[in-house]
Amino acid sequence: MADVVIEPYNIRVSGEAGERLYDILKRAGVPFRTECGGRGLCGKCRLIIRSGNVTPPTEREIRLLGEDLVESGYRLACQTRIQGAVRLLVPLETRVGSLSVAYSGLARSAPLSPIVRKRLVDVQQPSLEKPLADADSLLASLNGERLDFGVEALRELPRALRRGSWRVTLSIWRGSRVIRVEPGDTTPENLGIAVDVGTTKVVVHLVDMNTGRTLGGVFSENPQVVYGDDIISRLRAALDNPKALEDMRRLVTGTVNNLVRTLLVDSGFASSEINAGVVVGNTVMHHLFLGVDVSGLSFSPFVPSFARPLELPGASLGLESVRMVYFPPVVAGYVGSDALADVIAVGLHLEDSPSLLVDIGTNTEIVLNTGKELLACSAPSGPAFEGGHIKYGMKAMTGAIASVSIEGDVVQYSVIGGVKPIGLAGSALIDAVASLLDSGILNERGFFNRDSSRRVRKSGEGEWYEYVLVYGEESGTGEDITVSEKDISELRLAKAAIASGVRTLLEHAGLDAGSLEKIYVAGSFGYSIRPENAARIGLLPDVDPSLVKQVGNTAIEGAKLMLLSEDMIAEALRVAREMKYVELSASPYFRRHFAKSLRLG
Amino acid sequence: MADVVIEPYNIRVSGEAGERLYDILKRAGVPFRTECGGRGLCGKCRLIIRSGNVTPPTEREIRLLGEDLVESGYRLACQTRIQGAVRLLVPLETRVGSLSVAYSGLARSAPLSPIVRKRLVDVQQPSLEKPLADADSLLASLNGERLDFGVEALRELPRALRRGSWRVTLSIWRGSRVIRVEPGDTTPENLGIAVDVGTTKVVVHLVDMNTGRTLGGVFSENPQVVYGDDIISRLRAALDNPKALEDMRRLVTGTVNNLVRTLLVDSGFASSEINAGVVVGNTVMHHLFLGVDVSGLSFSPFVPSFARPLELPGASLGLESVRMVYFPPVVAGYVGSDALADVIAVGLHLEDSPSLLVDIGTNTEIVLNTGKELLACSAPSGPAFEGGHIKYGMKAMTGAIASVSIEGDVVQYSVIGGVKPIGLAGSALIDAVASLLDSGILNERGFFNRDSSRRVRKSGEGEWYEYVLVYGEESGTGEDITVSEKDISELRLAKAAIASGVRTLLEHAGLDAGSLEKIYVAGSFGYSIRPENAARIGLLPDVDPSLVKQVGNTAIEGAKLMLLSEDMIAEALRVAREMKYVELSASPYFRRHFAKSLRLG
Incomplete structure (x- = not known):
């Protein structure tokens, strides 16, 4: 080494x-x-x-x-x-100093009442006649405001008072607790971070809590990937070996530390500390980040250790330069604080007519505002949209076909980075299947009409057929790039999971898809799809495409709203308490819908 | 290495x-x-x-x-x-499995209501229909008792519930916070530690909080001694270099960890964890233990960072196996939580006639119950009682003369360990001076009457005289063991600091020494002296010796009482709030009393 x-x-x-x-x-x-x-x-x-x-x-x-x-x-x-x-x-x-649109999202605005505010105080010096403890001198100078002190603040208080000649700046957490004392007037600098811990990616935004401005955003792979790509492998690792849990915790907090350091350096705050963080994630990521045992999440009925919000000093989590961290509540074992943040960011709970939010990932969180209440579920959509189990599937990066349209034998496509294609992104897979359906080349059960195109051929690997999107002479690898019945079968399973989740929630509410007035599609994959094609294959309800809003990473935006506004924290608590979780595997409707949803379109 | x-x-x-x-x-x-x-x-x-x-x-x-x-x-x-x-x-x-009497002390008894109690709970399992978070299932099984959860408890909750087949034992901190969850019924084991962090020694007692029984006690040198023997050197080190503060914090918590491990192993609890600790010490030790900056304690008016009590997870302090730690309040910069523990242990605040507590050390804490209120001060008595600055002075260990009596030229003495003497302990120094005064060999200004004994001679080192206690042929080193006017001068300074502190408090209260009905002498040095001789040289007020109670290490006993009884914690808070601190250097009486107190007797 x-x-x-x-x-x-x-x-x-x-x-x-x-x-x-x-x-x-x-x-x-x-x-x-x-x-x-x-x-x-x-x-x-x-x-x-x-x-x-x-x-x-x-x-x-x-x-x-x-x-x-x-x-x-x-x-x-x-x-x-x-x-x-x-x-x-x-x-x-x-x-990567600037924000890639995929890792930020749309969000409403909120009144600025940040989770930490700063306050300048002139403190009366103690004397031999009145030898008050420093904390008491400070409290006596606050005109009756009642504050308590975190131990970190007590540690630095004497030095700060004396270095600052008895003028200090307090950082006050949630209106009541002094978490930091700095000599002199440092009120202009009040930094916070929002963190979205995804199974695949960790996103961190640096925020000026005085103004609400985002100063920068970065992301990185979730290093827990060494324990497996997907949530199930990580749960298994943590169950089998308590050291793996601690290791995964350290890995992800280490990554956040490094991301914070790069953000601070790149934004010119090299020597600064972060006053506050808000961390959201799916429930497994939430537990792993906190080092919480995941045995409840590993077996039916899949319950978290706790659902309530949590506040902790960053130091207690190994987040070296973050004073205090707020973890919003989770809703259920598979509906985490990221889904809650989605809701808060777009204001789904404020709509007064039926509206839907879908955050597509390997687990897809679905929240339905019925017009009266919020229903939530989680659908096990799997990795097909990110290229998993798809022969030429890949993530949306250079060389990936991003979009496709097919008319008969004519295929038009665009490639990320303008190079020769080497595979296709999830969005292109949806496009391809939608076009193939429209062209009559593919039927709704996912089988090719064998003589409908000269690009249709028997797969070399088994008893299924495939469609050649790009012939070897055009591709970056020299190989044909194809979409096979097997690939389409994977896609059908993924989209059926989501569609049947949506239908189940609608049925629970006694609504039908036509009554939906808005569909928010969140997440980076959701940002890249064409809604009409997603509707064509039955991934999204078949509504007027103008009702579909692609809102990007609303989890990070919701986290940021909570960092910047106590009102948003209070709203999120209310939403989490009132949201009704629907366990799909226990729903009488789900199985029926799933079977029906396997049909394309 | x-x-x-x-x-x-x-x-x-x-x-x-x-x-x-x-x-x-x-x-x-x-x-x-x-x-x-x-x-x-x-x-x-x-x-x-x-x-x-x-x-x-x-x-x-x-x-x-x-x-x-x-x-x-x-x-x-x-x-x-x-x-x-x-x-x-x-x-x-x-x-050192058993308690040396010097490191425990007398204490009153208190009703048992420990800082942590255990409770066995049978928890209703979650189901697909009612997939409650584990913490909510637990709360629902508590018949309405309102508890919150520490993050450590949330971390282990899922595993404990499932390993214990939904029967778990909670450890409940201060009646409201779950700090630990164990599978099955572990109610019989409920361990706590009391810690007295002295400048010289660290004492730890292991306690069964269910019964109040002390299971063992150990002590060790305070390893901060590498930064200097005395408080001033450690303050200076911490001021000069912030790393020294952190290093001293780690040194002392590391020692506590090791003492706890030895106690657990020696008591047969090798694999156990400690639910709670109560840590007392003088204010500088208290700050260093917590990693709190000491600049306020280093310069007049000598104020602490904070005086209030503090509760923290042991993990946040590096106390690896201690769940939660309670730090009782300190009273002032030089009257710490050890003095408060002394008061609690002996019940000084409960006396309804004038009584005094003196905890003799390099700083001597003095608390006067005037019959109406409590006055406290700290006297800078220095290291003479532990042998510092005394030519043949040494700590009370093998080879030290422990007691002396002198009549004319006849010297009788006892030696610790029964070996030939090599020096004299503080108690023997007091005995010697008292005897020399009684024999007329020494006068009250600290000078020898030169012809009063053939053992009086001119010192070989300077213009002062000395008395030969032990001639070389009898001593363990072959050297004469003497007491000189210079040694006596050091003793006079030390005893004057204490005596004038006592007189200052009495004068503040408008009392005279004759009105004292009890004098508690705390600390291991105080345990070894002969009260009549201490009174003879003017170290203690001249009262009937039967009024003097030598109570040993009451600091550790007071800490133990707080571990075992919420009532004692509440009493200590009241006492700390009501105790009036008298800053000797700001008192109009102190200087006058100090000059007078230099006289012996």
């Missing part, structure tokens, strides 16, 4: 000889630009090697960077392996 | 090659028997070397242990130096 120091963040991680810098940066949770996912295609993951031993430049690097850059120390993270201790710099152009 | 593993506690520390096991054990905070302070005299610090390289046995060891024992692996810690990694066993006879 060798030390790798990542400048300008001064993050130190261990790497093994032979390991790619790309993987080391990922593991460290340092966000950096890449469009091809580390395949040496996009040339975006540029680093500068400051010192240390790495493998020599590859031909591909010289082609993508040019000899001049390579000679001056530039390398591509995906092409460079360490051979010992290395110190490197992530240059400005490689940093 | 090499690893030293200390069995049976499985404590692991680093030692340097050449370092004595004696010093390594001290540093680790592992209590062990020694009477001579590591000078190879008493033969008590026996260890068994299990494996590893150490220096060969010395002649002294072979003499003290015998060849048989040495051959079977026994060594003396003070004679053995490590030469690499070592695994050793502290054998039963070397363990």
Whole structure:
């Protein structure tokens, strides 16, 4: 193992000889630009090697960077392996300082009443005649405001008072608890973070709590992926071995620490601390982040350890530079605080006619405002939309077909990054199936009409047929890119899970899809689909496409609203308490709907 | 640096090659028997070397242990130096399992209402129809009792419920907060610790909170001694370098961890956790234990950061196996929670006629119950009573003269351990001065009447005289053991600080010493003195000796009372609020009394 120091963040991680810098940066949770996912295609993951031993430049690097850059120390993270201790710099152009739209979302605005406010206080000095403890001197200077003190504040209070010549700035958590004391007037700086812990991605936004402005946002892979891509593998790991639970906790908090550090450095707050964080996530991520045992989440009836909100000092969680962290309530074992944040961000609970929110992922959270109450469920949609179990499926990155339209034998498509295609993103799979249905090439049970197109052929792998989207001569790999009946079967299972969840909630409310006046589609996958095609294959209810709002990452936006507004925290508590959870596996309607929903369209 | 593993506690520390096991054990905070302070005299610090390289046995060891024992692996810690990694066993006879009277004290009894109580609960299982979160299922099973949950309890709740087949034992902190959940019925075991953090010594008692029984008590040197013997050096270290503060915090909590581990192992609770701790100490020790900045304590007017009580999870302090810790309030910069515990233990506040408590140390806390109110002050008595600045002064250990009486040229004395004397303990110094006064050999200004005894002679070191207590032929070192005018001058300063503190409090109350109906003398030094001699030299008010109660370590006893009784916690809060602190340096009476008190008797 060798030390790798990542400048300008001064993050130190261990790497093994032979390991790619790309993987080391990922593991460290340092966000950096890449469009091809580390395949040496996009040339975006540029680093500068400051010192240390790495493998020599590859031909591909010289082609993508040019000899001049390579000679001056530039390398591509995906092409460079360490051979010992290395110190490197992530240059400005490689940093992910700006927000990718997929990792922020639409949100309503809220009155600014942040979770931490600052207050400047002039404190009366103690004397031999009146030798008050510092905390009592401070309280006596507050004109009767009643505050208590966190131990961190008590630790630094004496020094701050004396360094600040008895003028200090308090950071006050939730209107009642002093969590920080700084010498002098530091009221202009009041930083907070919103954190969305997804199974796949961790997103952090840095926020100025005085103004409500977002200062930056970054994301990184959830490093718990070493215990498995999906929630089930991670639950199993935590059950089998209590150390895995603690390890997963450390991994994700370590990543948040590193993301925060990069945000602070990139926003010019290198030496600052964060006053507050709001962390949302699905219930498993929520438990793992807190180090809470997950045995209740692993077996039916899938209940969390607790559903209520929680407040903790960041230090107690290993979040080194965050004073206090608020965890909004979760709703159920598979409806987490991320779904609650979605609702808060779009204001679903405020609609007075029926409206729906769908946050599509490997688990899809569905919330229905019936016009009178909120119903929520979780549908096990699986990884098909992210390319899982789809032969040429892939995530939406360079080389992925993003959209497709098919008329008979004519296929038109667009590729992310403008390169030759190597696979297709979930959105393109939906497009393809919708077009194939419209063209009469595919029937609603998911089988090809074998003579409907010369692109339809028997699969080389088994007793099913496939449609050739891109022939080898056009593709980036030389291979044909196809959509098979087997792929479509996976898609059908995924979309049936979601559609039958929606139908079950509607039936519980005695509504039909036609009564829906708004459909919010949340999440980064949801942001990339074409709603008419999603409706065409039956993924979304068949409503006027103008009623569908693609709102992006509303989980992070909801978390941010709670950071910035006590009113939003209070609303979220009300919503969580009032939301009715519908357990699909216990619903009399679900099985019937699921079977029907397997039909395409 | 090499690893030293200390069995049976499985404590692991680093030692340097050449370092004595004696010093390594001290540093680790592992209590062990020694009477001579590591000078190879008493033969008590026996260890068994299990494996590893150490220096060969010395002649002294072979003499003290015998060849048989040495051959079977026994060594003396003070004679053995490590030469690499070592695994050793502290054998039963070397363990300090029983209470030395000096480290416990007298205390009144209190109704048992411990700071943590246990409760067995049968919990209704959740179902698909009613998928309640575990915490909500638990609350629903409590017949309306309102409890909240610490995060540690939430972490283990799901597993405990399922392992215990929905029967669990709650540990409830202060009647309202669940801090621990264990599967099945564990109500019989409910452990707590009382901790007295002194500048010199750390004392820990293990308590069964169900019965109030003390299961064991151990003590160790306060390892902060590496930053200086006295409070002033430690304050200076913490001020100069913030890392020193953190380091001192870690040192002392590490020692408490090790003491707790030895107590648990020695009491047969090897795998247990501690539900609660109550920690008392002088205000500087209190701040250092909590990692609180000490700048307010370092400069006049010497104020603490805060005076109120504090409750914290042990984990947040690095107390690995202690769930929650209660820190009683401190009274002032130099009257800590140890003095408050003294008052609680003896019930000073309950007396309805004038009574006094004096806890003698390098700072001496004095509390006067005037019959109507409590006055407290702190007197800077210095280290003379522990042998500091006294030529032949030493702590009360093997070889120290413990008591003396002198008539003319005839000196009678007793020596701790029954060996030849090598110095004199503080108690003997008081005895000697009292006898010398009575014999007319010494006058009240601290000077010898030069021709009053043939043992009086001019000191070889300067312009002062000395009295030969023990001639070289009788002493353990071959040197004469003397008491000089210079030594007596140090003693006068120390006793004057205490006496003038007492007089100042009495004058504030408009009382004179004759009105005192009880004098409690607390602390281990106070336990060893002869009250009539302490009164003779003017250290204690001149009252009927039967009014003087030597009560030992009442600080640890007061801490224990708070662990065992919410009533005692409430009483202590009241006492702390009502006690009036008198700052001696601001008192108009103090200077006058100090000058007068320099006279002996």
